[in-house]
Amino acid sequence: MKTSLLVVACLLLLSCRKISSTYVISVPDPSSEIPKADINKFVHEQLVQHNYFDWKMAGDTMVWSALIQADSVLSIGYQPEGFADLPAKIHTIDVKSAVWQEARTKVLAMVMANEGSAAIVFKEGVLPVINLKISHFATLKALRGSSLIRYAEPIGYGAYMDDLAVSDVQASSDILASGCGYNTPKTDLVAGADYTTLLPGAKASWNYGYHHIAEAWAKSSGQNVKVMLIDTGISDTQENLGLAFNQGYSSGRTIQKQVTISGGTVNDPCGHGTSMAGVIAAPRGTDGNAIGIAYNSNLLAVHAADNVVILSSAAINGVTNAYILGADDPAVKIISMSMGTIFSSGQIKDALNYAFNKQKLMFCAAGTSTPFFASFIGVIFPANQPQVVAITGIKDNLTERCADCHVGDKVDFVIVMEKTSTGRSPLSTAMSGDIPSTVGGSSVATASCSAIAALVWSKYPAYSRDSIMSRLVRSSSNAYNRSSKFGWGVINADAAVGS
Known part of the structure; x- marks a missing residue:
């Protein structure tokens, strides 16, 4: 670029x-x-x-x-x-x-x-x-x-650290295309094992039960809460994140698309942003697609980088400006970012402080191992910063981290997102069409936790950021015995939303 x-x-x-x-x-x-x-x-x-x-x-x-x-x-x-x-x-x-x-x-x-x-x-x-x-x-x-x-x-x-020139997301390097190209429809999904079909005709991911999402939906679906997603944009061919954002049980809400990376458009050249948007806010519709956890929330999706590893000067500035954009939008309550890097960035820290001081609740991915993020690395930047809530993923046995997920004492919460028996990841929204895709790693965990927070804030609109965090902590499996690897543990969305 x-x-x-x-x-x-x-x-x-x-x-x-x-x-x-x-x-x-x-x-x-x-x-x-x-x-x-x-x-x-x-x-x-x-x-x-x-x-x-x-x-x-x-x-x-x-x-x-x-x-x-x-x-x-x-x-x-x-x-x-x-x-x-x-x-x-x-x-x-x-x-x-x-x-x-x-x-x-x-x-x-x-x-x-x-x-x-x-x-x-x-x-x-x-x-x-x-x-x-x-x-x-x-x-x-x-x-x-x-x-x-x-x-x-x-x-x-x-x-450039590996003699790679910055070009675009189609670069052959695994680093420059990290996290991209995998958001395709999964035609082998099994009803009852990988999803449950709910009225009026949408699929709830298999892992929602571990977090009592369906029970929470009886009291909140994220209405009147605006979530900002900092990622790679949204596919312009996915109607459920476009003209069909309001359908079925999802109504009266808005989706906005912005771009902060130099030379970019709102379209998703990678696929990662589309899948994260689906996890957070895909509609509970009639077309057989996957349901987002906060299916009645408002969504602001920002194309800030072209892959999940924040490497280039353009991406760092894109992420910086995205946080400022979210901070200056008084309607934005929650900012979710499933991207990161091994290099601390002073200007991103500045942007985090700016947004934190404006009372934004920020969730970041703890890290998913790639050729760039070797296994020796703990929680990556910016999830390791005190202004953000660090999220990672665990398997359905509730004791092991997902195969590639990073853990450590900076982790705050975990989301169940990998089947021990099959390796299956949670459902999300593919680049186009009505057949769901799947997505894994700390990325899906972060988007899921952000959406759960939207359910809680929707129920308690007058609450402060700290009060919402307190409800999340109190409803989690390690609420009284924080883990050095998994933080406060698995969130019970139903308990967090309350009666």
Whole structure:
């Protein structure tokens, strides 16, 4: 995916001024960059030791090496001199105000002093962060040594760490197409074993019984609650997530489709977003398709990335902007994202704090092992962040994690989503047609938990986010003995909704 550079208008003004010599650092570029293999080894070591990776763990030479061997886009989080406790205040600041503009101008001057010019990649929003193309080591060193800078990260390195060029979702690499291409109709589904047919003619997934979904439906179906899904979009050929969103027992609700990834459309090029949307809010209709857990909820689906691994600069910005979009929509109560990465991102953390401070209840996938997410990794980013609720999946024996699901002490809840005997995953909505698909991993667990939360919030519309979380915790299998692997355990939706 190619991203055009937007030349910063204010640079025309800066170029007419004399750049302060204090911004110029006479440091030559290293004689050679650190090879990707060594960078990757360092990342691996930090993940094993700390269970997360942040670019602040790496030295200047390594960060610069990662930057110039990727797309050269540096994510720069800034703040005014002496500003304190930004995470708690980030939803209240105005980056257009004089004090924040002054800090931003100093950052740009610092870059220009060492680069000679500067251009912003991706449009700026409400967060104090700039994405710039950087090529010189001196620039990076100056930025990382400045008290104005909160972080300076090569956000696109993940897409290049295995000598892969970012193109599109059809890339042959398993990494660049991770989680895609599997959302197809399942013609071997068995009635009574894989689903139950319910009025007026829709299929309830086999795993709903473990969470007492049918009993909860007698009291709530998610009406008047808006759930935001951050994912790969929705297929424009799936009517149940389009013109037939209201049918059967699902009525009077809305579905919205937005795009925040540069160059994208609302259509799903992957299939993952369509399946997650189906799990959350597919209608309880008449056409024989799968029922979403919150089948009367409103849905806002955002195409923020082109696969489930947040790798590229475009995807990181897409996810960042999606959280801001959801945070600024007062009707959005719940944000669900079944995507992640091994690299912590400062600007996504900023967006999480922004949304959290606006009282959004956010669910994220703990991780599903792929060639990119090796088995040694615990809960991935951003599910490992304190602002979000981390979800993973377990088998129907209620004791084992799903074959590829990540677990750890950051997990908050689990969803039953894999049959021990057959490996069957829960039902969802295929890219087109009325024959359900199936979907597994921590992805389906996250979408399911988000939908259960919608059932609860629908029943108690005046409740706060924390009160909804308390009901979820109290209704779970480990409510009084939190597990180091499975958190609060299996949610009983009926008990959470209450009488």
